[in-house]
Amino acid sequence: MTASANPSPAVIRVTELKKQYKVGAETIHALDGVTLDIRAREYVAIMGASGSGKSTLMNILGCLDRPSSGMYELDGQAVSTLSAAAMARVRNQRIGFVFQSFELLPRFSALKNVELPLIYSDVPWRSRRKMAREAVDRVSLTDRARHRPNQLSGGQRQRVAIARALVCRPTILLADEPTGNLDTVTSAEILRLFSQLHEQGQTIVIVTHEPDVAAHANRIIRMRDGKVLSDLPVEQDNAVASHREAALRVQKGAP
Amino acid sequence: MRLFLHPISLLRLLLQSAWLALDQIWANKMRSILTTIGIIIGVASATAVIAALTGLRLYVLESFESIGTNKIFIVPERPQTGKLKNSNGWLLRFHPEEFSGLLEHCPSVANFTRSMGQRLDVSYKDKTESGVSITGIDPQWHQIENRFVTQGRPFSLIDGQQARPVCLINPKVRDKLALPTNCVGETIMVGEARFTIMGLIEEHPQTGMFGSGDSELEVFIPFTSAWRMNNGFIVGIAASRSPSVSEDARAELTFFLRKQRHIKPGEPSTFRLEIIEQYLTQFNNMATMITLVAAGIVAISLVVGGIGIMNIMLVSVSERTREIGLRKAVGARPGAILLQFLVEAVILCLFGGLIGIAIGETLTYGLTKLPNGGLAKASIPFIAIVASFFFSAAIGVASGMFPAIKAARLDPIEALRHE
Ligand SMILES: Nc1ncnc2c1ncn2[C@@H]1O[C@H](COP(=O)(O)OP(=O)(O)OP(=O)(O)O)[C@@H](O)[C@H]1O
Ligand SMILES: [Mg+2]
Numbered sequence: 001m002t003a004s005a006n007p008s009p010a011v012i013r014v015t016e017l018k019k020q021y022k023v024g025a026e027t028i029h030a031l032d033g034v035t036l037d038i039r040a041r042e043y044v045a046i047m048g049a050s051g052s053g054k055s056t057l058m059n060i061l062g063c064l065d066r067p068s069s070g071m072y073e074l075d076g077q078a079v080s081t082l083s084a085a086a087m088a089r090v091r092n093q094r095i096g097f098v099f100q101s102f103e104l105l106p107r108f109s110a111l112k113n114v115e116l117p118l119i120y121s122d123v124p125w126r127s128r129r130k131m132a133r134e135a136v137d138r139v140s141l142t143d144r145a146r147h148r149p150n151q152l153s154g155g156q157r158q159r160v161a162i163a164r165a166l167v168c169r170p171t172i173l174l175a176d177e178p179t180g181n182l183d184t185v186t187s188a189e190i191l192r193l194f195s196q197l198h199e200q201g202q203t204i205v206i207v208t209h210e211p212d213v214a215a216h217a218n219r220i221i222r223m224r225d226g227k228v229l230s231d232l233p234v235e236q237d238n239a240v241a242s243h244r245e246a247a248l249r250v251q252k253g254a255p
Numbered sequence: 256m257r258l259f260l261h262p263i264s265l266l267r268l269l270l271q272s273a274w275l276a277l278d279q280i281w282a283n284k285m286r287s288i289l290t291t292i293g294i295i296i297g298v299a300s301a302t303a304v305i306a307a308l309t310g311l312r313l314y315v316l317e318s319f320e321s322i323g324t325n326k327i328f329i330v331p332e333r334p335q336t337g338k339l340k341n342s343n344g345w346l347l348r349f350h351p352e353e354f355s356g357l358l359e360h361c362p363s364v365a366n367f368t369r370s371m372g373q374r375l376d377v378s379y380k381d382k383t384e385s386g387v388s389i390t391g392i393d394p395q396w397h398q399i400e401n402r403f404v405t406q407g408r409p410f411s412l413i414d415g416q417q418a419r420p421v422c423l424i425n426p427k428v429r430d431k432l433a434l435p436t437n438c439v440g441e442t443i444m445v446g447e448a449r450f451t452i453m454g455l456i457e458e459h460p461q462t463g464m465f466g467s468g469d470s471e472l473e474v475f476i477p478f479t480s481a482w483r484m485n486n487g488f489i490v491g492i493a494a495s496r497s498p499s500v501s502e503d504a505r506a507e508l509t510f511f512l513r514k515q516r517h518i519k520p521g522e523p524s525t526f527r528l529e530i531i532e533q534y535l536t537q538f539n540n541m542a543t544m545i546t547l548v549a550a551g552i553v554a555i556s557l558v559v560g561g562i563g564i565m566n567i568m569l570v571s572v573s574e575r576t577r578e579i580g581l582r583k584a585v586g587a588r589p590g591a592i593l594l595q596f597l598v599e600a601v602i603l604c605l606f607g608g609l610i611g612i613a614i615g616e617t618l619t620y621g622l623t624k625l626p627n628g629g630l631a632k633a634s635i636p637f638i639a640i641v642a643s644f645f646f647s648a649a650i651g652v653a654s655g656m657f658p659a660i661k662a663a664r665l666d667p668i669e670a671l672r673h674e
Binding site: 084091093099105120 | 264267268271278282577578580581582583584585586587588589590591667668671
């Protein structure tokens with residue numbers, strides 16, 4: 001299944017996206033002309049070396065940041081030029097963002113944390129609790145709903161964060177290294193959860209360093225120096241990757 | 256950074272913010288209390304000062320009541336306009352006969368007396384007192400001033416008609432001149448003339464603020480006798496039948512005296528009527544002054560309190576930068592963040608105000624128990640409590656605005672990166 005063969009419409013379309021940071025006299029090109037489409041129901045993994053611009057891209061896709069130039073359309077609407085309030089609304093309604101460090105509010109229970117996006121939405125008071133419970137059920141944390149973050153394990157905390165990202169039923173779920181702070185076993189659990197959500201029809205973009213994580217996805221985008229290096233379905237990517245590794249070994253003259 | 260929200264959403268957000276703020280304040284109980292001390296002191300002192308002034312006003316009002324608010328003083332006055340504008344004031348003074356027939360023409364006036372004061376030496380045997388107040392009065396003076404003869408008798412009509420050398424003294428004169436306890440019939444020297452004591456007059460009643468201190472040495476003589484000694488400056492004192500008709504009395508007196516003085520319609524009067532209420536107005540002006548000064552002091556302490564609130568809100572914003580970033584990341588509009596911090600500052604100030612009012616009430620209770628009793632009726636008017644509340648809220652808005660704007664303007668990514 002290639003991207004071009006997929007009949008579903010593009011949820012995300014970015015064209016020639018650039019982001020520069022000025023640090024002193026130096027200009028850092030964190031993103032240097034990224035163009036890509038992401039279609040509904042895709043599960044995309046973004047990989048690349050540290051500093052290649054993955055987080056920068058994710059922040060822009062999540063409407064947390066604005067590009068220096070280029071176009072970003074979400075569901076056919078140009079969003080990077082919206083006002084701060086309109087951007088907030090987009091984040092609230094259409095985007096679920098999962099952070100590496102969970103970002104839960106320590107004084108609130110898991111359920112209250114999940115409810116947080118709803119208080120900034122138009123959802124009436126009475127429906128909120130119900131929606132939050134549903135989201136907590138989806139991440140299988142029903143029996144921990146009353147616990148505070150410091151009473152939960154890392155994996156459970158990330159589940160709370162995922163429930164919070166899902167509670168407003170976003171068009172797209174974005175996760176920047178969601179397993180970065182977790183051990184292998186817990187990571188596997190979280191990845192299973194993502195796969196499950198994908199099977200339920202959720203569009204997912206995930207940033208990761210680990211090849212096993214990427215293996216769960218159905219498309220892998222590799223980045224280097226702010227550019228897209230390759231953008232392939234997972235099977236082809238694997239082939240290319242092993243080929244590339246072999247080439248590298250030859251270059252380095254490894255045994 | 257607009258707050259373009261539906262009223263219901265706004266209300267919902269407000270309640271939400273209030274709930275969050277209460278939670279936050281509760282989480283930092285000690286800090287919140289310390290922060291609001293400025294507001295507490297400001298509101299407590301403001302309410303206490305207002306309570307004290309309210310009590311003082313009542314007290315002064317009662318004091319004036321005891322002198323009689325139905326008293327009207329009639330004094331000559333050079334008009335500000337007209338042909339008499341530059342005349343010699345002395346020529347405008349009253350003559351004794353100008354008042355004859357006054358009571359018949361002024362039905363709202365119950366009593367009237369002419370009064371003429373001077374200061375002379377008074378002596379008895381080898382004792383002399385200088386600068387004694389000598390007042391010429393008509394018999395009705397007793398009713399107007401509410402001071403009566405306790406020993407001997409008041410002046411008779413004959414005393415007045417014949418300008419007899421008779422006098423009434425107060426007990427203080429008797430004591431100072433070492434007169435016998437029953438001094439009626441004794442003769443004293445008033446200035447150059449001999450006067451026979453007819454009776455003893457009550458001391459000036461101990462009326463509130465005017466009663467404090469020593470009473471004067473007072474000698475009273477018939478008005479005509481005084482006039483014979485010295486053609487001085489006459490003041491008329493009228494008492495209206497009741498304070499409610501004092502305006503009528505005033506109008507009648509004006510009409511009567513203008514006729515007596517042959518003042519043509521349109522020309523200004525050459526006299527002035529003073530009602531005790533005018534002095535009340537003066538007191539009110541003074542009280543307003545005190546209020547303003549106190550308000551200034553209180554305002555300063557509230558400004559200091561406000562700066563304290565602003566400071567703690569800035570601390571709060573920087574402590575919760577990550578939380579703000581997260582809230583923004585999940586869809587909080589700048590307006591919602593602004594409101595959250597603004598509401599927190601306002602609630603903090605309202606708490607301060609509430610505690611301040613409670614302390615103010617306690618202080619007021621203390622004031623009412625003060626030994627001299629002048630503030631026995633001190634109390635915080637309801638309007639002052641309401642005003643304190645609004646004022647506290649206003650300080651909350653003023654001091655919370657800057658930190659709240661700062662929070663609302665935070666960039667979500669920057670904020671989430673904050674350590
Ligand atoms: N706020 C910033 N100011 C200056 N430079 C920045 C800023 N944010 C990112 N950069 C630079 O932009 C480049 C891309 O950073 P980014 O965080 O997107 O990398 P990444 O691919 O997410 O790396 P990692 O895998 O380590 O998370 C880096 O060189 C980084 O130093
Ligand atoms: Mg990154």
